[in-house]
Amino acid sequence: MIRLHNTASGKVEPVVPRDADSISMYVCGPTVYGEPHLGHGRFALVFDVLRRYLEFSGLTVHHVSNITDVDDKIIARAASEGVTEVDIAARYEKSWWDAMDALGVLRPAEAPHATDYVEDMVEAVAGMLASGSAYETSDGVYLSVDAVEGYGLLARQPLDTLRAGARVEAGGEKRSPMDFALWKRAKPGEPVWPAPFGEGRPGWHTECVVMSLDLLGEGFDIHGGGIDLAFPHHENERAQASALGRPLARHWVHNGWVTVGGEKMAKSLGNYTSLDDLLARSDPRSYRLLVLRSHYRQPLEVTVRTTKDAAEALGRLDALSRRFGAAGWLEGEVRQRAGVDQKAAGELGLDAAAIASFCSRMDDDLDTPAALAGVFEVVRQAHVAGDRGETQRGEQLAHTADWLCAALGLRLEAGAGGAWVPVRGGAEAAGGGAHAGEVGTERGTEASTYGSGPDEEVLALVEERDRARAERDWSRADALRDELAVAGWTVEDTPQGTKIRRT
RNA sequence: GGCGGCGUAGCCGAGUGGUUCAGGCAGGGGCCUGCAAAGCCCUGUACAGCGGUUCGAAUCCGCUCGCCGCCUCCA
Structure with missing residues (x-):
C-alpha cells in the first residue's frame, strides 16, 4: 500500500482506504478568475499521477475536484470588464479544462461547482450558528476558531502563536483575528443567494466542506492541493467540519510550488508563465516529465533550461519507442489496460522486477524521481539488449518502460x-x-x-x-x-x- | 515576532550512517555510421561553513551563514 506524507501529522503514513479496494480523493481545484499558470499545472499533474498510480495499483479511485465559481476575484474581474460573474467563470473554466486536456490530466469523476451547492452551504452555516461555533456580525457570519478543537493543526502551529502573528487586526466585530467568514452579506451589485441569516454569498472555505462530504462522505481518504492551501484554506475546512461534527479527510496531501529564481510563482509577483504559453511552445509531455523529475513536496524550479532539459529527456524515451516500436505495441485493448491493470503486466510478459521496483518507489511517498530513474535504467537495458541482438529481450524491456510511462500518464512517441x-x-x-x-x-x-x-x-x-x-x-x-x-x-x-x- | 522548509557535482534533481559518484541534461574520449542522428561503452570523486556524536557522516546533534515560504488572497 502506498505511503504518503500527511500534513496533519507531519509524517509519511500508509494510506488506509476507508472502503476496501477504493480510494476517495478530493483535490481543491481552481478559482476560475484568470488563466491557469504553471503552478496550477503542477498540482493538477501531481494529483493526476497519484490518481493514475492508485489505479495502477488496482484501486478504484473516486476523484473529485471542484471549480470555485463564486469569489471576490471573479466579482472584481467581472466588474472591471463590465461582464457578469457567470461570464468570467465560464470563460476561465473553459481555459482550465482546455489546459488540463492538453496536459493529459484525466478528468475527475466529478467536478462540482460552488454555485451548485449554495443551499447546502447555507444549511451548514445555519448548523454552525445553531451549535454556537459561529456568530453573526453586521457584514456576515463568522466561524469562531476558539470553538474548534485543535485549531491550527494543518498550519502545524498552535492557535495562540498563529494569532500572535496575525498581520491583520480583527475587523471590528470579529471576536478573534483568526475567525473567518462563512457568509458574506450582500453588497450592491454582487451575486446573492437567500439565507435565513440574511441574503449574501458564501465564503471561500465552506464549499469544499459541503461538496466533499456530499460526494465522498465523512472520513474520506485523501484531501489534496497546493501547500499554500494547507493554511488557512484546508485548516478552515477542517475547522468547519469539526464544528459540524462531521470528520473530513483522514489524509492531507500537499504539493510544493513552482518557483522562478527561487521564488514562488504567483500572479501577484508577476513572475508566472501561463500554461497556454508553455503548451504553445513545447510538447505537453515535457512539463509532465519535468514535474515527475522532482519530488512532489519539493519546490520545482521552472526555467527555459529545465524545460529544455525535460524535453531532451523525453526525447530519450521516445527514441526507445522508435527503436522497438513500443508505441505501436501499446495500443487498443493493451493500451486500455496499461496503467490500470497491473496484473496484465504478467500476462504480457513484461519485466516483473522492473515493475516491482517501480511500485516500491512509488509507494514510498510517491517518489516519482526514483521511479523515473528506474524507468531510464530499463531504457538503457533495452538498448543494450538490442545492441547485442537480443531483440526479444529488448522489446520486453522497451514494452516495460512504455507500460510504466503509461502508469505515469506519459505516452511515448x-x-x-x-x-x-x-x-x-x-x-x-x-x-x-x-x-x-x-x-x-x-x-x-x-x-x-x-x-x-x-x-x-x-x-x-x-x-x-x-x-x-x-x-x-x-x-x-x-x-x-x-x-x-x-x-x-x-x-x-x-x-x-x-x-x-x-x- | 511566531512556525516551517531548503542549501548536493557545469545545470536540474533524488537519496542515504559504511559496497558501483540515483537519474536526466550538458561536456570530454571511444564504438557504430558514407557523414550524421539515435544508441552503447568509458569519463565526473559533489553534498553551505564550523564544531560534536561515531570505528565511520553528505546522511545524527549543535551553532553560524545564505535563500525561501506560511502566519493576508494564493495551486
Whole structure:
C-alpha cells in the first residue's frame, strides 16, 4: 500500500482506504478568475499521477475536484470588464479544462461547482450558528476558531502563536483575528443567494466542506492541493467540519510550488508563465516529465533550461519507442489496460522486477524521481539488449518502460514532437498522424499548437533524400538533410529508411 | 515576532550512517555510421561553513551563514 506524507501529522503514513479496494480523493481545484499558470499545472499533474498510480495499483479511485465559481476575484474581474460573474467563470473554466486536456490530466469523476451547492452551504452555516461555533456580525457570519478543537493543526502551529502573528487586526466585530467568514452579506451589485441569516454569498472555505462530504462522505481518504492551501484554506475546512461534527479527510496531501529564481510563482509577483504559453511552445509531455523529475513536496524550479532539459529527456524515451516500436505495441485493448491493470503486466510478459521496483518507489511517498530513474535504467537495458541482438529481450524491456510511462500518464512517441515519418509511403506517414490523433482522444482534445505533422514539401525532401542515398550521392543527401534541418526537422537514417522528427 | 522548509557535482534533481559518484541534461574520449542522428561503452570523486556524536557522516546533534515560504488572497 502506498505511503504518503500527511500534513496533519507531519509524517509519511500508509494510506488506509476507508472502503476496501477504493480510494476517495478530493483535490481543491481552481478559482476560475484568470488563466491557469504553471503552478496550477503542477498540482493538477501531481494529483493526476497519484490518481493514475492508485489505479495502477488496482484501486478504484473516486476523484473529485471542484471549480470555485463564486469569489471576490471573479466579482472584481467581472466588474472591471463590465461582464457578469457567470461570464468570467465560464470563460476561465473553459481555459482550465482546455489546459488540463492538453496536459493529459484525466478528468475527475466529478467536478462540482460552488454555485451548485449554495443551499447546502447555507444549511451548514445555519448548523454552525445553531451549535454556537459561529456568530453573526453586521457584514456576515463568522466561524469562531476558539470553538474548534485543535485549531491550527494543518498550519502545524498552535492557535495562540498563529494569532500572535496575525498581520491583520480583527475587523471590528470579529471576536478573534483568526475567525473567518462563512457568509458574506450582500453588497450592491454582487451575486446573492437567500439565507435565513440574511441574503449574501458564501465564503471561500465552506464549499469544499459541503461538496466533499456530499460526494465522498465523512472520513474520506485523501484531501489534496497546493501547500499554500494547507493554511488557512484546508485548516478552515477542517475547522468547519469539526464544528459540524462531521470528520473530513483522514489524509492531507500537499504539493510544493513552482518557483522562478527561487521564488514562488504567483500572479501577484508577476513572475508566472501561463500554461497556454508553455503548451504553445513545447510538447505537453515535457512539463509532465519535468514535474515527475522532482519530488512532489519539493519546490520545482521552472526555467527555459529545465524545460529544455525535460524535453531532451523525453526525447530519450521516445527514441526507445522508435527503436522497438513500443508505441505501436501499446495500443487498443493493451493500451486500455496499461496503467490500470497491473496484473496484465504478467500476462504480457513484461519485466516483473522492473515493475516491482517501480511500485516500491512509488509507494514510498510517491517518489516519482526514483521511479523515473528506474524507468531510464530499463531504457538503457533495452538498448543494450538490442545492441547485442537480443531483440526479444529488448522489446520486453522497451514494452516495460512504455507500460510504466503509461502508469505515469506519459505516452511515448505521442504528439507531433515525436512524429516519425517512415521513408516509404506517404500513407504510412499519414498513419502516424492518425496515431497522434488518438493521443488527442486520450487527452480529451488535441493537445496544443506545438508542432504539426510534416507537410508535402517536407515529405518530398525525405523521399528525394532516400533516392539520393540509394544512389550513394552523399553530397546531395547531405544537402537535403540541411534543407530539412532548416525546416525544423532532424533526420535519422534507419534500416527502414529516412525518418524525421521535430528538432 | 511566531512556525516551517531548503542549501548536493557545469545545470536540474533524488537519496542515504559504511559496497558501483540515483537519474536526466550538458561536456570530454571511444564504438557504430558514407557523414550524421539515435544508441552503447568509458569519463565526473559533489553534498553551505564550523564544531560534536561515531570505528565511520553528505546522511545524527549543535551553532553560524545564505535563500525561501506560511502566519493576508494564493495551486
